[in-house]
Amino acid sequence: MSSDSRAWGGRFSQDTDAAVEAMNASIGFDKALWLEDIAGSVAQSRMLAAQALISADEQKAIEDGLAGIAADIRAGAFEWSVAREDVHMNIEGALTDRIGAVAGKLHTGRSRNDQVALDLRLWLRRNLTELASKTAAVVDAFLNLAARHVDVAMPGYTHLQRGQPVTFGHHMMAYAAMFLRDTGRLLDCRERAAEMPLGSGALAGSPLPLDRHHVAASLAMPTLTLNSLDAVSDRDPALETLGSLSILMVHLSRLAEELVLWSSQEFAFVELSDAFCTGSSLMPQKKNPDIPELLRAKVGRTLGSFTTLAVVMKGLPLSYNKDMQEDKEPLFDAVRTAHEALGILPAMLRNMTVKADRLGDALRDGYVLATDLADHLVEQGVPFRDAHHVIGKAVGLAIAGQRRLEDFSLAELRELHPAFGDDALAVLDPQRSLARRDLPGAPAPDRIHQAIGEAITRLAAHRIRMATGGPCAIERALASGEILP
Numbered sequence: 001m002s003s004d005s006r007a008w009g010g011r012f013s014q015d016t017d018a019a020v021e022a023m024n025a026s027i028g029f030d031k032a033l034w035l036e037d038i039a040g041s042v043a044q045s046r047m048l049a050a051q052a053l054i055s056a057d058e059q060k061a062i063e064d065g066l067a068g069i070a071a072d073i074r075a076g077a078f079e080w081s082v083a084r085e086d087v088h089m090n091i092e093g094a095l096t097d098r099i100g101a102v103a104g105k106l107h108t109g110r111s112r113n114d115q116v117a118l119d120l121r122l123w124l125r126r127n128l129t130e131l132a133s134k135t136a137a138v139v140d141a142f143l144n145l146a147a148r149h150v151d152v153a154m155p156g157y158t159h160l161q162r163g164q165p166v167t168f169g170h171h172m173m174a175y176a177a178m179f180l181r182d183t184g185r186l187l188d189c190r191e192r193a194a195e196m197p198l199g200s201g202a203l204a205g206s207p208l209p210l211d212r213h214h215v216a217a218s219l220a221m222p223t224l225t226l227n228s229l230d231a232v233s234d235r236d237p238a239l240e241t242l243g244s245l246s247i248l249m250v251h252l253s254r255l256a257e258e259l260v261l262w263s264s265q266e267f268a269f270v271e272l273s274d275a276f277c278t279g280s281s282l283m284p285q286k287k288n289p290d291i292p293e294l295l296r297a298k299v300g301r302t303l304g305s306f307t308t309l310a311v312v313m314k315g316l317p318l319s320y321n322k323d324m325q326e327d328k329e330p331l332f333d334a335v336r337t338a339h340e341a342l343g344i345l346p347a348m349l350r351n352m353t354v355k356a357d358r359l360g361d362a363l364r365d366g367y368v369l370a371t372d373l374a375d376h377l378v379e380q381g382v383p384f385r386d387a388h389h390v391i392g393k394a395v396g397l398a399i400a401g402q403r404r405l406e407d408f409s410l411a412e413l414r415e416l417h418p419a420f421g422d423d424a425l426a427v428l429d430p431q432r433s434l435a436r437r438d439l440p441g442a443p444a445p446d447r448i449h450q451a452i453g454e455a456i457t458r459l460a461a462h463r464i465r466m467a468t469g470g471p472c473a474i475e476r477a478l479a480s481g482e483i484l485p
Contacts, residue, residue: 162366305330
C-alpha cells in the first residue's frame with residue numbers, strides 16, 4: 001500500500017510489505033462491527049457540531065453519507081477493501097468517496113484506539129441483550145418441563161450412582177436455576193460494557209473541547225470511562241463476556257451429557273425428537289443424539305476463546321498494543337457459538353418425551369430410600385452415625401440376598417437395631433420421601449411449585465432489565481433502515 005494512502009502514512013517513506021499488509025488487515029472479521037462503527041460516528045459528528053468544531057452543513061453531509069453507507073452494507077452492495085485495513089478505515093474511506101474532504105473532519109479528536117473500544121462495547125451491548133433473551137427462553141423451557149413433571153419421581157444421582165428420590169421437575173429446576181444465573185451474568189456484563197470510552201483519544205484524551213457526555217447520551221451509555229489509558233487498552237468487557245459464556249456453555253454441556261445418557265437404551269429416561277437426532281450410515285436401527293453431542297463439545301471452543309484473549313492481554317503494558325487486534329476473532333466465535341446453541345435448545349427441550357414409567361422403575365433399584373430409613377432411626381433418637389452404620393449393614397445384607405429393602409420384615413429390621421418403629425417399612429415409599437423433603441429448594445412438590453414461582457419472578461426482573469440498556473435509537477434505526485432519530 002502506498003504510504004500516502006494510509007491514515008497513518010505521513011511519517012513513512014516506504015510502502016508496506018505485501019505480507020505485512022495482509023497480516024495487519026482485520027477487515028475479514030472486524031467488518032462485523034459496521035453497525036456500531038457507524039452509530040458511533042453519527043454520535044461523534046453530532047457532538048462535533050454541537051461544539052462548533054464542524055458546521056451544521058458539514059454534520060448533515062457526514063450523517064447522510066454514513067446513512068447511505070449503512071444502507072449499502074445492509075443491501076450487500078458495499079465493497080470491503082483489504083487495502084483499507086479495517087472496518088473503521090473502510091467506512092471512513094467510503095465516506096470520503098461520497099462527500100469529499102469534509103469526511104476527514106469526522107475524525108477530529110478521535111483515534112482508532114478509542115473508536116474500536118467504543119465499537120466493541122456497543123457490539124457487546126447488542127449481542128449480550130440478544131443472548132440474555134435467548135438464555136431466558138431456555139429458562140422458560142425448563143420451567144415448562146418442571147411444571148409438567150412436578151410429581152414424576154426419579155432417582156437423584158451423585159457420582160452417577162442412584163442416591164435419593166427426586167422428581168423430574170426438581171431436576172429440571174436445577175437447570176432452570178443455572179440458566180437463570182447465566183441470564184443475570186450476561187446482563188451484568190452488558191452493564192459494565194456500557195461505559196463510554198470515546199474522547200480518550202489514542203491514550204491521553206484531547207485538548208479540543210469535546211463533549212463526552214453528549215456522545216454518551218446519544219448512544220444511551222450511562223457512564224463514561226474513568227481513565228483514558230484504561231479506556232483504550234482494556235478488554236475486560238470482552239473477557240468478562242467470554243468468562244460468562246464459558247460458564248453458560250459448561251452448564252449447557254452438562255445438560256447435553258445427561259440427554260445423551262438419558263436417551264440411551266441403558267437409561268431410556270427420555271426420547272429426543274427425530275428433528276434433533278441423526279441416523280447411522282451403516283446401522284439402520286440407530287438413532288444418535290448428535291445435537292446434544294455437538295452441544296457438549298462446543299464448550300471447548302468457548303473455553304479456548306477465553307484462554308486466547310486472556311493470554312493476549314496478560315502481559316501487555318499500558319496502553320494500546322497491536323496484540324489487541326487478536327481480541328475479536330475469539331470473541332466473535334464464542335458469541336456466535338452461544339447464539340447457535342441457545343437457538344436450538346428450547347425447541348429440543350419442548351419436543352423431548354419424558355418416560356415417567358421408566359423413571360419410576362429406576363427408583364425400585366439402587367436402594368435409594370436407604371437414607372430415609374436412616375432418618376427414621378434418627379427420629380427414634382439414634383445418633384445419625386450409628387443409624388448410617390445400621391442401614392449400611394442392611395443394604396449389604398440385601399445385596400447379598402438379592403433383595404430390596406422393602407422385602408425386609410419389621411422383625412428383621414429390629415434384629416439390626418431395636419429402635420425401628422412400627423412405621424419403619426412405611427418409610428420406604430418414594431412419594432412419602434418426597435413429601436417429607438419440604439425445605440425451600442427441596443423436591444417436595446409444593447416446594448417445586450414455589451421454586452417455579454420464584455424463578456418466574458426473577459426471570460421477569462431480568463426481562464425488565466433487558467428492555468432497558470439495550471441498543472440505542474441510532475443503532476436500531478441504522479439496523480432497520482429507518483430515518484435516523
